[in-house]
Amino acid sequence: MPKFNNNKLIARFQDFRQKIYNCFESCSDACMDLLDALAGNTGANSIAELSLNPLFPRSYNSIYKAIKASFNTTSQEANNEVEEEKEEPNNLIRVVSELIDQPQQRPFHLLALDTTPHPRPDARTLADRGYIYQPNTIIGNKPINIGHCYSILSILPEKQTGNAAPWSIPISGERVSLDKSGVEVGGEQISSLMCDSSLPWDEKLCILVADSAYSQRSFLFEQSKHKNLVVIARVRSNRIFYQSPIIDESNKKRGCPKKYGERFNLAEVETWHEPDETTLTQQTTRCMSHFKHNPPCLASNVDEGN
Template identity: 45%
Template sequence: MVHQATQIAGNKPIAIGHSYSMLAVIPERNEGDAPWTIPLEMSRVSTDSNSTQKGIAQLNVVLNNPNLPWSKELCVAVVDSAYGNKQFLSPLQQQKNLVILARSRSNRVFYQSPVISETPAHRGHPTWYGARFDLKEPDTWHEPTEVSHLSYKTRRGRTIKATINAWSNMLMRGGKALPTQLFPFTLLRIESVDEFDQSLFRPMWLIVIGERRGQLSALQAHQSYRQRFDLEHSFRFQKQNLLLTTFETPDVEHEQQWVKFVMLAYIQLWAAHSIAVALPRPWEKHLIPLPFTRISPSKVQQDWFRIISQLGSPAVSPKTRGYSSGRKLGQIQSRRPRLPVIKKRKSPASVPKFAA
């Protein structure tokens, strides 16, 4: 059983199933291009693991592979707020070419870098943190290091103006096992308004952490995180058009093979997007052709029969090999063993011990 948000009042936010973690490349796109992602690795989060540990393992495998073209280039990983914690950020600081762009909850507390004294103290613990920076208390904020402004239009022509405040050399509370306090980061606050200066969304907080974070400007960080939502479009397409979650089987191995099969099908669509032709449906002929330089996955899938007919397939045509005799009379099938239900939950808080 895994956590799943639900809108049904009084219902527990749980669901029966397996969690999967996908690492994908988000190709750069121009204005008007359809959103795409290129899956690199998608596997099940095992029972004795969690999504944070799985994400770390996936990133390390990809970044440590010298045969990949980005092994020595600057890589930016965009993740949501579930990964903006020290359990995920601290172990990945060994990757010198990786910059992590993570969303932060608006109720967290960070710290400024401590002021280094010219005369070091001879007693006491060294100062690790500076002034407190509470995201929900503006009185604790100091002046931002950089302020940027940008304006852009959505696909529907809506004008959005964004103000980005950046605070550099911020610190996150860490510990002995996960010394996050040793890795400063840049904190961004993005506030979006419409053309009438009316607030559109709640302010968004982003964490930019990594040794090469200085090579990423505030505007580039904002644009990179906006493009992260291309991943959500891919998930929706894979579920609706490629039947990612429709296949049901009691065998975990068959389930994992099906997920890989869907990922390969999606990659084939990406490989053929440059030769695909956007064919409008009968009720879409009145629409004005959009100036897309990269058409959507659904349009490539619509033209897939023509593509595969022209390219051909190396597979051999199926042939009849006889008919199975089926089950014999009186044959008894063994029952499937009943396995215990595994519930993933947070470990209970430790009870403080008091001396008698």
């Protein structure tokens, strides 16, 4: 177990809170109290319910003022960035990035990008509400719901020890509007992050991992403009590739040379060519190891009378 200096951690936390406090141009005290109430009451069913939290010693009117003040601060920073062409996307990202340790074992910063649904089926007056993707465990039901969708860009820092829990630190969160897709919003988040020269990962190798939705050609082309960014995305199971064409120098014909070789369809096994190299790995997760030594008990709940 690593030893921690409590006084040093407390001083670092106080410095972090002060920097967050300085990010708000108005109603800073109310904004900090709102953040404390959110951290201490994640199950609140309404905004007004947060005013009942002991960490928010104000009336419920101050909550709406704090939200309006923080929104105006973010909007004003965005407007200043457009007018003055600054490379500073958000002061909050810079404050959070200062607490992330530099990687020691791997020579790159690891980023993750994905969208998460926020169902609001009963909020009929909520603006910009639409159909969102949400997995459903019931067979036959469509995996959709009604609400908002958010694009979350996170950084995955290194583990300090082998048994330590992995951390995922969100550094950018944007709501996906109805006139945009999650891939488009995610591309804007990445571009805003990589163009900020004040962040600690500027000009350092960054690897972005994403789902198959981000393997689109348009997204990969835009991110290829960042010289220090490598994108690793899953490929859809129905994607079609083409091998490099075989060029025969002895048989020269007139016209345009051949651009594509043999067809490689991931959904058709007969189009697969022989692999150049095969690697087999075996891994046992902690959950499977637990069940191996402690098998689950299967209970029957059948009524014999029926």
